[in-house]
Amino acid sequence: MGSFISEPVGKSVPRVDIREKVAGTAVFADDLQFGPGLYYGRLVRSPYAHALIKSIDTGKALAVPGVKAVVTGKDVSTRIGLYLIDRPIFAGDRVRYVGEPVAGVIASTEEIAEEAAQLVEVEYEELPAVFDPVEAAQPDAPLLHPDLGEYEVANFIFPEPGTNISEHFKLRKGDVESAWPKCAAIVEGTFRLPQIQHVPIEPHVAVALWEPSGQVTLWTSSQSPFAQRDLIAQSLGIPHGNLRVVSPYVGGGFGGKAGVSMEACAVVMAQAVKGHPVKLRMTREEEFVGTTVRQSLVAHTKIGCDAEGNLLAMETEYYFGGGAYNDYGVNIARAAGYSCTGPYDIPNVKGDSYCVYTNQPIGSAMRGFGMPEIHWGIEQIMDQLAEKIGMDPAEFRRRNCVRTGDTILTGMKMPAIDLVACIDKVTEAIDWGKREEPSAPHKKRGKGIAIMWKAPAMPPNPGSSAIVRFNEDATVNVEIGAQELGQGAFTVAAQIAAQALGVPYEWVRVSAPVDTKYSPYEWQTVASRITWSMGNAVRAAAEDAKRQILEIVADYWDEDPEDLDIKDGKVISYKSEREQPLQKMVVYGLPNEGFEGWKGGPIVGQGRFMPTYVTNLDPETGQGTRAVVHYTVGAQAVDLEVDMETGQVEILKIASAYDVGKAINPDLIMTQIEGGAVHGMSSAFEALKFDEKGRPLNPSLVDYRIATSVDVPREIHGDIVETPLEDGPWGARGVGEHVMVQTAPAIANGINNAVGIRFNDLPLSAEKVFLALRGREEE
Amino acid sequence: MATHSITVTVNGVREYLNVPSHMTLLRMLREELALTGTKNGCEAGECGACTVLMNGEPVNSCMVLAVEADGAEIVTVEGLTPEDRLSPLQEAFVEHNAVQCGFCTPGVLISAHALLERNPRPDEQAIKEALVGNLCRCTGYLRIIKAVQTAAEKGGA
Ligand code: FES
Ligand code: FES
Numbered sequence: 001m002g003s004f005i006s007e008p009v010g011k012s013v014p015r016v017d018i019r020e021k022v023a024g025t026a027v028f029a030d031d032l033q034f035g036p037g038l039y040y041g042r043l044v045r046s047p048y049a050h051a052l053i054k055s056i057d058t059g060k061a062l063a064v065p066g067v068k069a070v071v072t073g074k075d076v077s078t079r080i081g082l083y084l085i086d087r088p089i090f091a092g093d094r095v096r097y098v099g100e101p102v103a104g105v106i107a108s109t110e111e112i113a114e115e116a117a118q119l120v121e122v123e124y125e126e127l128p129a130v131f132d133p134v135e136a137a138q139p140d141a142p143l144l145h146p147d148l149g150e151y152e153v154a155n156f157i158f159p160e161p162g163t164n165i166s167e168h169f170k171l172r173k174g175d176v177e178s179a180w181p182k183c184a185a186i187v188e189g190t191f192r193l194p195q196i197q198h199v200p201i202e203p204h205v206a207v208a209l210w211e212p213s214g215q216v217t218l219w220t221s222s223q224s225p226f227a228q229r230d231l232i233a234q235s236l237g238i239p240h241g242n243l244r245v246v247s248p249y250v251g252g253g254f255g256g257k258a259g260v261s262m263e264a265c266a267v268v269m270a271q272a273v274k275g276h277p278v279k280l281r282m283t284r285e286e287e288f289v290g291t292t293v294r295q296s297l298v299a300h301t302k303i304g305c306d307a308e309g310n311l312l313a314m315e316t317e318y319y320f321g322g323g324a325y326n327d328y329g330v331n332i333a334r335a336a337g338y339s340c341t342g343p344y345d346i347p348n349v350k351g352d353s354y355c356v357y358t359n360q361p362i363g364s365a366m367r368g369f370g371m372p373e374i375h376w377g378i379e380q381i382m383d384q385l386a387e388k389i390g391m392d393p394a395e396f397r398r399r400n401c402v403r404t405g406d407t408i409l410t411g412m413k414m415p416a417i418d419l420v421a422c423i424d425k426v427t428e429a430i431d432w433g434k435r436e437e438p439s440a441p442h443k444k445r446g447k448g449i450a451i452m453w454k455a456p457a458m459p460p461n462p463g464s465s466a467i468v469r470f471n472e473d474a475t476v477n478v479e480i481g482a483q484e485l486g487q488g489a490f491t492v493a494a495q496i497a498a499q500a501l502g503v504p505y506e507w508v509r510v511s512a513p514v515d516t517k518y519s520p521y522e523w524q525t526v527a528s529r530i531t532w533s534m535g536n537a538v539r540a541a542a543e544d545a546k547r548q549i550l551e552i553v554a555d556y557w558d559e560d561p562e563d564l565d566i567k568d569g570k571v572i573s574y575k576s577e578r579e580q581p582l583q584k585m586v587v588y589g590l591p592n593e594g595f596e597g598w599k600g601g602p603i604v605g606q607g608r609f610m611p612t613y614v615t616n617l618d619p620e621t622g623q624g625t626r627a628v629v630h631y632t633v634g635a636q637a638v639d640l641e642v643d644m645e646t647g648q649v650e651i652l653k654i655a656s657a658y659d660v661g662k663a664i665n666p667d668l669i670m671t672q673i674e675g676g677a678v679h680g681m682s683s684a685f686e687a688l689k690f691d692e693k694g695r696p697l698n699p700s701l702v703d704y705r706i707a708t709s710v711d712v713p714r715e716i717h718g719d720i721v722e723t724p725l726e727d728g729p730w731g732a733r734g735v736g737e738h739v740m741v742q743t744a745p746a747i748a749n750g751i752n753n754a755v756g757i758r759f760n761d762l763p764l765s766a767e768k769v770f771l772a773l774r775g776r777e778e779e
Numbered sequence: 780m781a782t783h784s785i786t787v788t789v790n791g792v793r794e795y796l797n798v799p800s801h802m803t804l805l806r807m808l809r810e811e812l813a814l815t816g817t818k819n820g821c822e823a824g825e826c827g828a829c830t831v832l833m834n835g836e837p838v839n840s841c842m843v844l845a846v847e848a849d850g851a852e853i854v855t856v857e858g859l860t861p862e863d864r865l866s867p868l869q870e871a872f873v874e875h876n877a878v879q880c881g882f883c884t885p886g887v888l889i890s891a892h893a894l895l896e897r898n899p900r901p902d903e904q905a906i907k908e909a910l911v912g913n914l915c916r917c918t919g920y921l922r923i924i925k926a927v928q929t930a931a932e933k934g935g936a
């Protein structure tokens with residue numbers, strides 16, 4: 001087996017999936033072959049942002065040769081959703097955004113389905129629409145969900161029926177009113193972020209097969225095969241055991257492939273043509289407006305500190321524009337509420353975080369889950385406060401940032417982290433405090449810093465499980481339900497299994513694709529929870545297998561299992577110094593003396609993990625014993641140039657440092673840090689645009705630009721801080737989302753440092769910067 | 780639906796195919812020849828995931844009709860990959876961990892391969908420019924750029 005890597009935890013071992021990915025043989029959902037029985041689906045989408053559906057005539061579409069069926073909201077009247085069950089699979093009597101699925105056409109080819117979709121005749125009665133979340137939260141705003149009070153909802157989400165508010169989280173700590181007069185400096189501002197999209201390079205695709213026997217299979221690109229099974233099964237009344245979700249490699253997720261979006265449509269369409277798989281594939285345009293987007297936000301925030309720079313009070317209102325359905329988005333507003341201060345220790349806090357229905361695409365999970373949105377304003381205010389009292393912004397953050405053991409805003413004790421170390425690392429890496437020369441006379445150079453925190457935002461009890469199976473040659477199959485999105489989950493699973501078993505890394509295979517019929521349960525691959533939660537489950541499974549092996553060998557040698565261990569794939573005895581290779585014995589066991597019978601048998605280890613300590617919070621104050629499992633913290637600093645003639649901002653360097661607890665694979669973390677920094681940078685310049693009727697204006701990769709190879713900073717520097725997490729595998733916690741949370745405000749602070757102008761609203765387009773520069777000149 | 784008989788050499792193998800007039804080269808490769816290494820990211824010429832070599836030049840195969848490929852030589856990511864091992868360019872991607880989800884990777888490899896064929900010693904700017912049409916949402920590009928540099932230093936694609 002060539003050279004071995006033993007004890008791989010903490011080593012930058014190669015990814016388990018990289019060779020097949022560079023060879024082009026890695027299989028993604030759209031690559032699966034289904035033969036000539038495959039049908040294709042196209043969705044008919046609403047052209048109105050808000051309208052009643054008066055009638056749907058499918059006659060002309062059904063008459064097209066090759067069309068097999070057309071489904072509408074009449075065929076499926078149930079709703080679907082994760083935290084708040086508010087979303088019809090196909091629109092019922094009303095549409096709430098441009099692009100909402102109204103009907104699905106199934107045909108023998110994609111072209112025919114597309115042609116027929118244009119022949120479905122829908123009569124609408126247009127209703128007034130609302131797009132701004134603050135306007136939508138007013139009592140006189142057009143009501144999107146008159147039935148909000150009847151929707152099923154998780155017991156920690158608080159909708160306000162009769163309004164468009166789908167969640168209102170309240171945080172009350174101390175007494176802000178009595179704190180304001182003690183402040184030497186107060187900064188207040190309104191900050192706006194537009195909706196942006198995940199833009200995975202692989203669009204959503206789902207193939208569903210409803211067999212006449214009632215077995216249903218869904219092949220899809222998904223971060224959440226198990227959550228999809230659960231939600232679709234519940235919504236459509238399919239027994240969970242009859243619904244199988246198979247998900248090969250995901251070609252980028254970033255939250256957009258979490259929960260359920262278009263997959264439920266594919267299942268309903270398959271039900272209409274039993275026995276035939278139906279493929280539903282999003283075009284790039286549909287990807288932008290017909291899957292999910294990051295919610296918009298309007299934040300009104302006020303923060304004050306004393307003359308020494310100690311933060312005293314914060315009052316904030318977050319209005320998340322949740323789009324037409326907030327089944328997932330409600331929990332984003334909640335997460336933004338219980339973390340509303342950002343990574344700061346502030347004694348007096350009043351926070352209100354709202355998720356608000358708007359007539360826009362569905363706002364849902366996106367990398368950072370509420371945190372990039374709220375840090376945009378917070379981190380700019382912190383810079384302004386530091387400036388007002390004459391303190392260095394990095395020093396101001398060191399003084400006020402959250403520390404281990406602090407009682408944080410929800411009343412919970414802060415688990416071990418070292419944010420000060422992260423600040424120190426990035427200030428060192430960026431030469432903080434040193435003025436650099438711009439590269440040309442018409443350019444200005446500046447530096448900015450921002451820090452962040454984020455907890456996995458999820459229900460209190462999401463579980464992970466894992467199975468470790470030995471093969472005859474002592475290679476190991478690790479079975480997990482966690483998904484490989486590119487972040488390296490499979491590699492981490494293999495490392496943890498190898499380490500805990502005592503076998504070389506190369507002996508471990510991760511069973512793929514994730515298949516709810518065979519893979520052990522995993523809640524979802526979201527929230528940067530996998531290294532921690534799945535990691536614990538894999539470790540437990542490997543330890544279970546190891547214990548079984550040691551008991552068999554101890555019995556065989558007549559020794560105490562306590563004296564035995566597994567090293568490099570051999571059982572060894574510290575006492576007798578005997579050795580027993582794992583080959584064969586892990587399946588066939590070992591003989592009794594003189595072959596008078598056998599002991600042992602095929603080794604299968606199982607493990608699970610579920611946090612059991614998270615508590616609900618008081619609905620009036622947001623106070624409770626344990627709001628979340630833990631936080632990951634980090635800092636970023638940027639060095640940039642502003643072109644005074646064009647308004648173009650060029651990011652020269654980004655330095656990042658995150659406290660990951662324990663780096664299971666340091667180079668994989670660096671890949672997250674680099675990719676996240678560029679994603680964060682790109683997000684500062686991205687925006688979905690709509691006309692006054694809510695129609696999307698830029699749903700293409702030409703009109704909605706993401707960072708390309710020529711846009712990247714010259715250097716991205718990364719540092720890893722390791723303050724072990726109490727219940728993480730070897731102390732590890734997640735970092736996949738955190739790496740982009742504060743990039744945009746770090747850039748904004750850098751621009752202010754360069755040219756002395758603040759931007760409260762994203763995106764930071766060159767045009768906007770240019771106009772602001774010109775406006776100042778004119779003053 | 781009108782179909783056309785075409786002859787096209789794909790990864791060194793001559794294929795005789797009957798294709799509908801509107802079928803793209805991308806669809807032909809993926810759906811007729813099951814060469815699914817070439818990816819569909821937009822079908823609009825905007826992402827580069829579908830990049831293949833056509834007569835040695837990188838093209839977005841979603842923007843080429845299969846009939847236009849009649850008589851052409853096509854190379855896909857499968858054709859870049861030698862039997863039993865990886866090409867030096869692919870090895871450089873492994874060495875630099877220049878892959879995350881891997882969906883952009885086949886197209887990126889083709890563009891990089893074409894660059895190294897016409898310019899064996901590209902500087903950083905030349906690499907960035909050659910890859911500008913290949914969108915990657917995961918990696919942040921820096922490792923991809925370094926991998927291409929490494930392959931160039933080690934003697935090419
Ligand atoms: S699929 Fe051809 S450029 Fe995107
Ligand atoms: S590796 Fe995911 S898009 Fe490039």
